[in-house]
Amino acid sequence: MTATLTSEGYTLGVVGGGQLGRMLAEAAGPLGVELVVLDPTPDCPASALARDQICAEFDDPDALAELAERADALTFEIELADPDLMERVGGDAGVPVHPSPDTLRTIQDKLVQTEALADAGVPVPEFRGVDGPEELEAALEELGRPAMAKARTGGYDGRGNAPVASVEDAEAYFGDCSDLIVEKLVDFERELSVIGVKGDGERDAFPVVENVHETEILRETVVPARTDDDTAARAREVALDVLDTLEGRGVYGIELFERESEGTNEILVNEIAPRPHNSGHYTIEGAHTSQFEQHVRGVLGLPLGSTALRGPVAMANILGDVDDPAPAELAGYGDVLAMDGVSLHWYGKREARPLRKMGHLTAVPLGDEDAPELLEHVRDARGKLTFATDP
Amino acid sequence: MTATLTSEGYTLGVVGGGQLGRMLAEAAGPLGVELVVLDPTPDCPASALARDQICAEFDDPDALAELAERADALTFEIELADPDLMERVGGDAGVPVHPSPDTLRTIQDKLVQTEALADAGVPVPEFRGVDGPEELEAALEELGRPAMAKARTGGYDGRGNAPVASVEDAEAYFGDCSDLIVEKLVDFERELSVIGVKGDGERDAFPVVENVHETEILRETVVPARTDDDTAARAREVALDVLDTLEGRGVYGIELFERESEGTNEILVNEIAPRPHNSGHYTIEGAHTSQFEQHVRGVLGLPLGSTALRGPVAMANILGDVDDPAPAELAGYGDVLAMDGVSLHWYGKREARPLRKMGHLTAVPLGDEDAPELLEHVRDARGKLTFATDP
Numbered sequence: 001m002t003a004t005l006t007s008e009g010y011t012l013g014v015v016g017g018g019q020l021g022r023m024l025a026e027a028a029g030p031l032g033v034e035l036v037v038l039d040p041t042p043d044c045p046a047s048a049l050a051r052d053q054i055c056a057e058f059d060d061p062d063a064l065a066e067l068a069e070r071a072d073a074l075t076f077e078i079e080l081a082d083p084d085l086m087e088r089v090g091g092d093a094g095v096p097v098h099p100s101p102d103t104l105r106t107i108q109d110k111l112v113q114t115e116a117l118a119d120a121g122v123p124v125p126e127f128r129g130v131d132g133p134e135e136l137e138a139a140l141e142e143l144g145r146p147a148m149a150k151a152r153t154g155g156y157d158g159r160g161n162a163p164v165a166s167v168e169d170a171e172a173y174f175g176d177c178s179d180l181i182v183e184k185l186v187d188f189e190r191e192l193s194v195i196g197v198k199g200d201g202e203r204d205a206f207p208v209v210e211n212v213h214e215t216e217i218l219r220e221t222v223v224p225a226r227t228d229d230d231t232a233a234r235a236r237e238v239a240l241d242v243l244d245t246l247e248g249r250g251v252y253g254i255e256l257f258e259r260e261s262e263g264t265n266e267i268l269v270n271e272i273a274p275r276p277h278n279s280g281h282y283t284i285e286g287a288h289t290s291q292f293e294q295h296v297r298g299v300l301g302l303p304l305g306s307t308a309l310r311g312p313v314a315m316a317n318i319l320g321d322v323d324d325p326a327p328a329e330l331a332g333y334g335d336v337l338a339m340d341g342v343s344l345h346w347y348g349k350r351e352a353r354p355l356r357k358m359g360h361l362t363a364v365p366l367g368d369e370d371a372p373e374l375l376e377h378v379r380d381a382r383g384k385l386t387f388a389t390d391p
Numbered sequence: 392m393t394a395t396l397t398s399e400g401y402t403l404g405v406v407g408g409g410q411l412g413r414m415l416a417e418a419a420g421p422l423g424v425e426l427v428v429l430d431p432t433p434d435c436p437a438s439a440l441a442r443d444q445i446c447a448e449f450d451d452p453d454a455l456a457e458l459a460e461r462a463d464a465l466t467f468e469i470e471l472a473d474p475d476l477m478e479r480v481g482g483d484a485g486v487p488v489h490p491s492p493d494t495l496r497t498i499q500d501k502l503v504q505t506e507a508l509a510d511a512g513v514p515v516p517e518f519r520g521v522d523g524p525e526e527l528e529a530a531l532e533e534l535g536r537p538a539m540a541k542a543r544t545g546g547y548d549g550r551g552n553a554p555v556a557s558v559e560d561a562e563a564y565f566g567d568c569s570d571l572i573v574e575k576l577v578d579f580e581r582e583l584s585v586i587g588v589k590g591d592g593e594r595d596a597f598p599v600v601e602n603v604h605e606t607e608i609l610r611e612t613v614v615p616a617r618t619d620d621d622t623a624a625r626a627r628e629v630a631l632d633v634l635d636t637l638e639g640r641g642v643y644g645i646e647l648f649e650r651e652s653e654g655t656n657e658i659l660v661n662e663i664a665p666r667p668h669n670s671g672h673y674t675i676e677g678a679h680t681s682q683f684e685q686h687v688r689g690v691l692g693l694p695l696g697s698t699a700l701r702g703p704v705a706m707a708n709i710l711g712d713v714d715d716p717a718p719a720e721l722a723g724y725g726d727v728l729a730m731d732g733v734s735l736h737w738y739g740k741r742e743a744r745p746l747r748k749m750g751h752l753t754a755v756p757l758g759d760e761d762a763p764e765l766l767e768h769v770r771d772a773r774g775k776l777t778f779a780t781d782p
Binding site: 003006048302334351 | 394395396397398399400413416417420421422423425438439440442679688693694696697699701718719720721722723724725726728729731732734735736737739741742750755757
């Protein structure tokens, strides 16, 4: 791809039109790149900011072919995208697909992904592939109880992951004990992550950040991570090793565990997302180039931007706090807009659901606040928001 | 307007879909606000990022009525918008119009605008309304030759402004000598500007910035302005006085002259734009809230954000460097993307024309660079770009 911008600009075809697609569109505009998204939900979050939405199922071959025909490059913002189909329509239209369908195939199966990392010498928690009650029993005997069980395919946002101590636990959560990967629980000091990015002959990583999860769902990101420099350097090193195992350009979210150890703490890779990642949302305000802009640059084969921080930053997710699905109606919106140094990112989802990611907030310093202070600030902001109609 | 965000979010109806509309759309998305723009040019710059473009003339009453019906509030990004029509369709649809049509009416006539400022005690260059050769001769006699002649209506981006020393000069540029305002040339030290913003019961101003013009067209903005603190404080004071003469919410670009004087330098108001302004583009990277986000907040009556700087910043316009209109094809695009600390904003215009505003570049510090160094950096970046096919 040449480094000339032509009259019509570039068009990026994106499978999935959720919040990641929406923030991709916001970041693509300034580069002269417009989005066409494929998503089955009418008025999906990305649709307000994309050139067009093709309203169809993710695996509709005709819709995907149309997407490829209209695009200069194809990418996806959901792991549920169909790698075979994307490969075929991309090939037919002569349009590159990034990250590569091979990478997507690998990542879609958590057992295959973890095996590939282990084979490449990347440190991962001790794990077993499990298919059936007997194998689960054996794995729990070896790894200890409880262990973290994950559906090999189809999980997202912590859905499909559960700590289990017995066959009964697994059956209660998964229905049965087939097609699981079971990992030894890591007694971690911190959960870290690194947003990596691969371009055309270059790769880079944003600084190491710290994540706070609750019930397997990301709640907050603190930047930089509250760890020591050696551990941060080690985390970056591991993340770059992970990047080298992955095929295709674009942004990757790499989740890590930091485990206490003599000397530099130990780093283990937890999961990889072949797309912009919730723990990289802080980059919009916090870094010189956002993860979304990097993904657009990477996928199109354009030069990557600087991954340097502009300063400390904290991010908090806005999750649906309703008991049952309800039309999204966010009280406290004005109160948050009135807070200096806090930015709101609303995803435009029509319906609030329990723990659904509806938006996020970012806090940057107005003076010399550090990351822990910004975390308090962004938590204060989030505390003003609710979808519950009877507070 | 309540401070609750409902399921569908807000829709802002914008008359005009140029680069200002495009950057409004980019800024509106995170707030949960989508845009519908009205513009006669198919695939206008804003169309790629707006929910919809109504493709019609700016004064098409049916199209304007449709815009009002679909919007929660109406605004405009071009001074050519028709204030009477906007007032009528806004009234019919029960939708507020901001800034107020009255303000737009005043600003559309540079003589009326300047008289209103002078009446309010705001310092302006000495001026005369001129209608015909005799009045022009008299004005030049009094104000000195050359003086700055401006068409009372219809000018933009310096088009419609020319220094004239004689009736012949004026006739050569304007065709005749009717409906002009003629101002004494200001021997200025610097050209400054302030982006002001009015919200619901609040008003604020971004820091004072310095602008470099050439042939009446803005080339660069340097932030903060390279002036002394007292002069900057005086400029802010004058800008806030200007804001108080204007009716209606939203962002205003206030262009100022700084003239050397004993003690604090003198500040004179040059022109006012009732909309986001080219000299405020730096706010996207340079301030906590961009002028575009402030305009969206202001027009909708939402709380304003912080106008504080995040640091020094410099902005350079990318102008068409072609001799004749030609399909836009920007060489050097990749070279600029590879520069750390520089952000590109491309407007998506299909055709490059001589001196047409095609995009802009912003430079922020990666280390401890100050504003003059950032100005050099952003000029370097711009120097890599050209639309000329035979360099």
